[in-house]
Amino acid sequence: MAPDQRVVKAFKAMKALGISHEEVKPVLKELLRVYDKNWEPIEEDNYRTLIDAYFEFKEDERAERERKAPVSHDGGRRATLKLNLADEDDQISLTMDNSSDDIKMPLEVPVHEVIEPSRTSMRNMKPGTNPHESHTMLSEVKMTSNSLRMAVGDTKSSSEGLYEEPICEPRHAYIQRKNMHSDHCKKEIVKSKTENLPQQGVAQCQMECFHFLNDITKGSERVKISLIDEIGNEDLPKFNYIPHNIIYQSANVNISLARIVDEDCCSDCSGDCLSLSLPCACSQETGGEFAYTPRGLLKEEFLRTCMLDPLAHRYVYCHDCPLERSKNEYKPEACKGHPVRKFIKECWRKCGCDMQCGNRVVQRGLGCKLQVFLTREGKGWGLRTLEDLPMGSFICEYVGEILTNMELYERIMNSGSDERHTYPVTLDADWGSERVLKDEEALCLDATYNGNVARFINHRCSDANLIDIPVEVETPDRHYYHLAFFTTTEVSAYEELTWDYGIDFDDHDHPIQAFQCRCGSPSCRDKKRKGKKTTGKRVRELSKPIEATEVDPHSTTVGTTGAKPYS
Numbered sequence: 300m301a302p303d304q305r306v307v308k309a310f311k312a313m314k315a316l317g318i319s320h321e322e323v324k325p326v327l328k329e330l331l332r333v334y335d336k337n338w339e340p341i342e343e344d345n346y347r348t349l350i351d352a353y354f355e356f357k358e359d360e361r362a363e364r365e366r367k368a369p370v371s372h373d374g375g376r377r378a379t380l381k382l383n384l385a386d387e388d389d390q391i392s393l394t395m396d397n398s399s400d401d402i403k404m405p406l407e408v409p410v411h412e413v414i415e416p417s418r419t420s421m422r423n424m425k426p427g428t429n430p431h432e433s434h435t436m437l438s439e440v441k442m443t444s445n446s447l448r449m450a451v452g453d454t455k456s457s458s459e460g461l462y463e464e465p466i467c468e469p470r471h472a473y474i475q476r477k478n479m480h481s482d483h484c485k486k487e488i489v490k491s492k493t494e495n496l497p498q499q500g501v502a503q504c505q506m507e508c509f510h511f512l513n514d515i516t517k518g519s520e521r522v523k524i525s526l527i528d529e530i531g532n533e534d535l536p537k538f539n540y541i542p543h544n545i546i547y548q549s550a551n552v553n554i555s556l557a558r559i560v561d562e563d564c565c566s567d568c569s570g571d572c573l574s575l576s577l578p579c580a581c582s583q584e585t586g587g588e589f590a591y592t593p594r595g596l597l598k599e600e601f602l603r604t605c606m607l608d609p610l611a612h613r614y615v616y617c618h619d620c621p622l623e624r625s626k627n628e629y630k631p632e633a634c635k636g637h638p639v640r641k642f643i644k645e646c647w648r649k650c651g652c653d654m655q656c657g658n659r660v661v662q663r664g665l666g667c668k669l670q671v672f673l674t675r676e677g678k679g680w681g682l683r684t685l686e687d688l689p690m691g692s693f694i695c696e697y698v699g700e701i702l703t704n705m706e707l708y709e710r711i712m713n714s715g716s717d718e719r720h721t722y723p724v725t726l727d728a729d730w731g732s733e734r735v736l737k738d739e740e741a742l743c744l745d746a747t748y749n750g751n752v753a754r755f756i757n758h759r760c761s762d763a764n765l766i767d768i769p770v771e772v773e774t775p776d777r778h779y780y781h782l783a784f785f786t787t788t789e790v791s792a793y794e795e796l797t798w799d800y801g802i803d804f805d806d807h808d809h810p811i812q813a814f815q816c817r818c819g820s821p822s823c824r825d826k827k828r829k830g831k832k833t834t835g836k837r838v839r840e841l842s843k844p845i846e847a848t849e850v851d852p853h854s855t856t857v858g859t860t861g862a863k864p865y866s
């Protein structure tokens with residue numbers, strides 16, 4: 300029988316990646332079965348689906364081997380197979396003569412369509428580098444993650460409708476290193492993906508980038524987020540991607556329907572609450588008007604109020620501050636103050652409207668095309684948009700482990716001094732209205748070990764293009780809320796997304812050491828330390844602790860947009 304040219308082409312594309320057709324065959328067969336013999340989704344994007352499926356199959360095979368091994372380090376089963384390749388029945392037959400490797404390729408396969416190995420990555424390999432280094436690096440993270448998996452609202456937002464997969468189970472990033480030459484010279488194959496790159500840039504990227512990961516989210520978000528290193532000399536980030544916050548241990552987060560009273564939701568609504576002539580109960584938090592426009596953007600007026608100069612915020616001062624307690628349980632210092640912040644309240648599960656309701660923006664998850672990239676200014680990895688964004692666009696939430704401040708303090712104290720910490724955020728936007736908070740109610744988010752894409756957002760003093768806003772998504776309890784990033788201005792494609800962490804570079808008492816700021820802002824607050832060795836600690840803090848419940852802090856020194864990292 301004459302070979303099916305589509306099969307031949309698919310094998311050829313995979314062979315260019317060093318994958319033999321014997322290895323590809325079962326994967327292709329299963330894909331054809333899943334897609335009901337429809338080749339289009341398989342051929343799309345230079346066989347992207349096939350490549351993904353192949354690596355996933357390999358990964359799962361490896362996991363299965365590990366599972367069957369007598370000693371298992373991760374103590375449990377790994378991700379279930381996306382494709383059921385164990386099924387030996389040949390439901391789809393591939394009309395390809397696989398007795399020979401010498402496939403007669405159709406001439407029309409354009410060379411540039413084949414995903415090629417990176418040519419420059421060799422230069423980047425240090426002597427003695429383990430060819431599976433990046434693979435291992437990401438595996439290591441996996442082993443620590445399971446014990447922390449008490450998910451809060453941990454459901455997968457989207458899976459393109461094809462497969463069900465456990466969202467928190469880590470999967471290897473799509474980067475493979477292989478021995479390519481008989482002289483054992485190690486050469487890296489970067490399985491580049493085209494999705495987030497302009498077409499003409501794809502081939503260039505494949506030639507020139509040192510690392511390219513197709514999707515750091517492991518399929519757990521609605522959109523893929525790639526990672527690209529065009530510079531070299533930086534290890535791949537070590538962390539476990541989670542799309543939703545996870546309780547680490549002691550945090551008290553009560554997400555029960557019983558907590559939501561009828562007045563706090565719109566059970567009588569249906570469809571889209573934004574289309575109502577009279578806004579429903581869910582708009583009360585924002586003064587009887589929804590915070591979002593029908594296009595899903597934050598209303599300019601609301602945004603401007605949130606962007607007020609930090610000095611214009613009202614501050615509350617606790618009588619018994621949990622933050623100070625976490626630093627010194629027996630002799631806590633006086634409260635340094637917490638800004639009173641505006642909240643967005645989205646419709647929640649008891650509401651009658653549907654998921655497409657315009658008042659459900661943050662809870663629908665990521666929607667923009669984003670990319671993690673290695674910055675040229677020496678800030679490490681950063682986050683950029685791959686599309687033009689209007690002002691008020693929702694970017695992502697800050698997702699991490701929910702810790703009590705006590706737990707965070709201990710974690711920081713126990714971590715090595717050379718460990719790069721992402722900046723945790725304290726969820727103190729409404730501490731003033733609560734009674735004295737118990738330790739398990741004084742919470743923060745830490746994305747250092749488990750987090751989402753927000754952990755890559757770098758700091759920029761004063762004129763950052765993102766702002767973080769507290770959002771009630773599923774509980775009226777204000778000691779736990781979501782923190783969402785929105786653009787404060789129009790942002791062009793390929794611009795870095797930044798956020799003002801609220802660092803006081805003069806604070807030397809904070810447990811997390813400050814970095815030397817390379818934000819490049821004309822209003823950089825770290826100017827005086829430029830060129831000096833950094834020894835200071837970071838944090839936003841007020842200089843004037845007052846033992847009162849609520850104070851106007853105009854006379855205090857503050858450097859924050861509000862939701863500051865641990866302070």
Ligand SMILES: C[S@@+](CC[C@H](N)C(=O)[O-])C[C@H]1O[C@@H](n2cnc3c(N)ncnc32)[C@H](O)[C@@H]1O
Binds near residue numbers: 677678680681719722
């Ligand atoms: C939340 S992480 C951001 C992602 C980080 N760049 C990375 O590679 O994972 C915070 C860390 O990024 C670096 N960073 C962020 N903003 C910076 C800035 N403006 N200047 C220098 N380093 C910065 C610091 O090392 C800081 O500890």
